[in-house]
Amino acid sequence: MASATATTVLAERGRDEQRDWAAAWDSSLGMALSSITMERVTRRHRGGGSGRMSSSFSNDLVRDCSNRGCRVDIYEINSLGTATGSASFSEENLSSLFDLFNVVLPKLSITKAEGLWHTAMKLFSHDKIYFKKLVKCATLSLSSAGGSDCGASVASAIVGWVLQKDGIKQARKMYKRSLALLRPSLKFFQFCIELEGNLASTGNHDALVTARKLFDSAMNHYPQERELWRKYYNMELKVGTSETSNAIYWRARKVLNDPSALHSP
Template structure:
């Protein structure tokens, strides 16, 4: 009999448990044992808390105390515990104490500060709803006859009967409010005042604990704007002033401030006052923070506006302004490679190919001489005539080759994959230039070989292209020249071995011999690569004999110094 079945039997026999009760007890026992064994697993503790919450077995308070004891530095634990006290137990004092204790232990938690403020304002809202339910609020039925208990309770809790966000309204016929409504309005103002005081107190504490957190202040400001409190405008201006004082050198601040100007705006016309105000904020930000990040955010904002304008009359104004921003970025030296590429792409999308070519020529001759993206854009523009012409002239071919040669010399080999592929594609049918590219690739690998293995293997790409265009014999000639170089790359070796292995499986004896030579050359250069030795052993197991396979196996064990990683299947 299994352990679970035995426990169920004992529970039913001795404690008169039903099957469902016994199963529940076992589940709870398992979770409890798991948390005892893995005290540091916070995710497991949260699963236990959810289990207790769903089953309502009365263990929640005890489990929460344990979690807090084991994980006092986890802010989510304090938030969970306070939420349970607030929502489930309706114990505001306990929830507030938990939040405050959590802030003492985790003062750098943004979520804890935000949730604490939300809880306090939610509590004020609950008090307002309670007052309305008792007939003291506007828009509700007023109960003329009240019980003695209600009157006594209200007298003892007068401060609770104040509105957070109710506003004075006129009657349906347009008449003014009476004296009782004026008294209620005064209580509403007092209640809003309390909410305002709470927010300012929490904001002050958060500012002291996390003075460098822009996101925290932004979140607190969002809560303020979503709540109707006393002196809201003054508090908002204070927060905005503090933000500008502390974060005026942060591009993220200006980006947020500009986009905030557009909140609630449905029109994206260039002349829209809110749009102009947002643009003014970005321009002010550029005066304060002249950086690439600032330009990137500004340009992204304008691009989004152009997309939303759907080609209407204001699109032209946006585009003109966008080009001026790009020019400003270029003039101030803040143009990044990504921005420069987008700048060229903008001209191409507008059909201004001549402007795009002039720009990309300037960029490739200056700051971005080593940019593969910009060289590729330039090659794409200048070789359009070749792709559309079935019989290009010798002059056009030579011009394209010179351009690509210049690009390949300037761009680092590790970043030049797209350029090499483009070059071989353009000259695939031009034997003279194809062979020149092959020779250039060998020289590039020889010059750029620093003993490392980049993700892009030029040698491997060239061998595959030669195999497709010229056949296996020419491909072997080329890869042997690469092998003669010092450490042409492990990726290169594996690709060449794969080519020869595929041919060997078709019965080509020369390929079997060539594959072995490649493996020998590879293990000579990469003797400590466990996977390479495993591949070599697997190759001999499938294609060779037991003798050759055993030879590779014992060589590997000796070379790898009895490495435990070298484990092969039987």
């Protein structure tokens, strides 16, 4: 029963997050790419050719994506990010689209390409091979993004997709890779903690143990984050014991040097 409930909780969270991520697609960068991609890739296939992009073609696209500030009709981005994802494209067009993303994304910073990453994940989420390659590409970009909020957004999206497709065990492996990068962001820690906390609230002991480890790791990086201490303390009050909650209470007071540290703001 607990396992079924946990699955429901995570599925609902995944749907909410996807709606949030979908909103992020409404950026000039992502929308510009959708217009340019559909126009140029289609033209290449109709005109024949190998389907592989020349260096000049990909560089032109990068410049177009970086410089184009105009808004494109919302239906164009929806043509890339439909609910059916990659299933709506032929294998040939899908391959060319992936080549396009694979060339463009590494050349743009995570900050500039955040919406584009979400679009790519939506598009290739139903193809295991392409999605795996996309994740590998994202890992390289995230390693240079440090603890930025945009990096946290992309990393969280990846974990969310893996969670839906492959379950919590694979999702844990994925977020641990991102946490191993240089100075993980506070937002990404919070995402992972909430994911495990939702499971822990259903009685999943492994999730509770994992959530505690995540909190402790986050505290090592962000010891003065009062809200993080409050969430840790509240979790222990809800699903821990009086002993564990008291331990967090006194740890917080000592670290923050404030008797009112865990009081509501």
